Amino acid sequence: MSICKLLRRRGGSYSDTTVPVWKSTTLTVTGETASSIGLSWTGATDNVGVTGYSVWKHSGATGTFTLHASLSSGTLSYNVTGLSSDTQYVFYVKATDAAGNTSNTNTASQYTTVTGGSFPSNIDSYQSDNAGNTVVTTWDAAASLAFTLASYTIWVRIDNGSFSVIKTGVSSTATSWVDNGTMPGFDYYSRVQAIGTGGQKSPPDADMDDPTILYPPFAMTTTVDTTTTTS
Numbered sequence: 409m410s411i412c413k414l415l416r417r418r419g420g421s422y423s424d425t426t427v428p429v430w431k432s433t434t435l436t437v438t439g440e441t442a443s444s445i446g447l448s449w450t451g452a453t454d455n456v457g458v459t460g461y462s463v464w465k466h467s468g469a470t471g472t473f474t475l476h477a478s479l480s481s482g483t484l485s486y487n488v489t490g491l492s493s494d495t496q497y498v499f500y501v502k503a504t505d506a507a508g509n510t511s512n513t514n515t516a517s518q519y520t521t522v523t524g525g526s527f528p529s530n531i532d533s534y535q536s537d538n539a540g541n542t543v544v545t546t547w548d549a550a551a552s553l554a555f556t557l558a559s560y561t562i563w564v565r566i567d568n569g570s571f572s573v574i575k576t577g578v579s580s581t582a583t584s585w586v587d588n589g590t591m592p593g594f595d596y597y598s599r600v601q602a603i604g605t606g607g608q609k610s611p612p613d614a615d616m617d618d619p620t621i622l623y624p625p626f627a628m629t630t631t632v633d634t635t636t637t638t639s
Contacts, residue, residue, distance in 0.1 A: 428452040428503035428511040435501060435517040438485065440611050442493035442521055448485035452503035452511050457481070459506050463488065464513070465499045473500070491521050494555065496608060519609050526551050527610040528560065528600035533620040540592025543620055546584040547600045555604030560585075563599040571599060595619040 431450045438446035452458050458481045464473040465488065476499075477486060491497060500513040528547040536542045550557055560578040562585050565571045578585050590596060597619055602610040 424456055424505065424507035425509065426455045426505075427509040428454040428458050428505055430503070430511060430514050433515045435499060435514050437517055437519050437611060440519055440521055443491050444487055444489045445491065445497065445499070445519055445521065446485065446487045447499055447501070447517070449501050449514060451481075451484055454503070454505045454509075456505055456507070458503050460504050462502045462504065462510075463499060464502065465497055467492070467495055467497050471498075473498075493521050495521055496606070497521070518607065519611070526553075528602055531598060531600055532618075533596055533598045535590075535620055536586070541588065541590055543587045543590050543596050543598075544584055545587065545598040545600065549581075549583055550602040550610065553602060553604070553610070555606060555608040557602055558605040559603045561601040561603055561609075562587075563601065565597040566594050571597070576603075595621055 430452045434450070436448045438448050440446065447463065449461075452461075460481050461479045461483060462475055463477045463479065463486050465476045466473045476488060479486060488497075488499070496518065498516050498518045500516040502513055503511040526548075528550050530548040531545065532547070533543050533545045536544045545562060547560075550560075557580045559576070559580050560582060561573055562575040562578060563571045564574040564587070574587065575585060
């Protein structure tokens with residue numbers, strides 16, 4: 409029995425001041441168009457129970473966050489619609505419990521809606537050495553973007569883990585990148601994200617390579633002839 413129920417039975421009162429806590433501070437962008445952006449997050453925990461989530465946003469490089477949507481406790485994703493094309497937005501999510509306590513914000517995600525053009529595509533990765541320690545990722549360049557391309561960011565996932573940024577600031581003229589820090593025996597996935605001069609970002613999940621299986625070094629065998637001959 410919870411302490412608040414026990415106190416109520418005894419005629420007492422209980423003041424819950426514990427705020428919900430995030431299991432993960434990652435706010436993920438699941439897709440974007442010229443007028444919408446999809447968001448998803450891992451649920452928060454609370455000593456009594458989370459009752460809902462709220463999505464907050466602001467537009468531009470700086471600004472005041474405003475409440476965009478209030479959601480139920482079982483909702484862990486939301487599609488933000490009605491956005492302006494080629495505009496930078498920043499989002500965060502708060503969790504609330506029955507006593508009205510609110511969590512700290514999870515990490516804000518900054519993305520820009522787009523009006524057209526092609527993101528980095530035809531992404532491919534391949535093992536380039538016998539030891540399985542080097543992977544080359546290639547892609548077709550982004551073109552006709554709604555923003556001026558400044559660089560590329562490379563995202564990598566190993567086996568069934570989560571994608572994370574492994575390299576930023578890759579030249580805007582590049583169409584390949586070499587990862588020299590891989591290990592054999594794992595599946596390697598990569599994504600490429602276009603970054604604009606004003607901080608705009610294409611969705612990192614616009615395209616993804618097929619898994620590159622990193623094989624261990626091949627065993628080298630040699631047969632030595634130990635027979636002797638007599639003359």
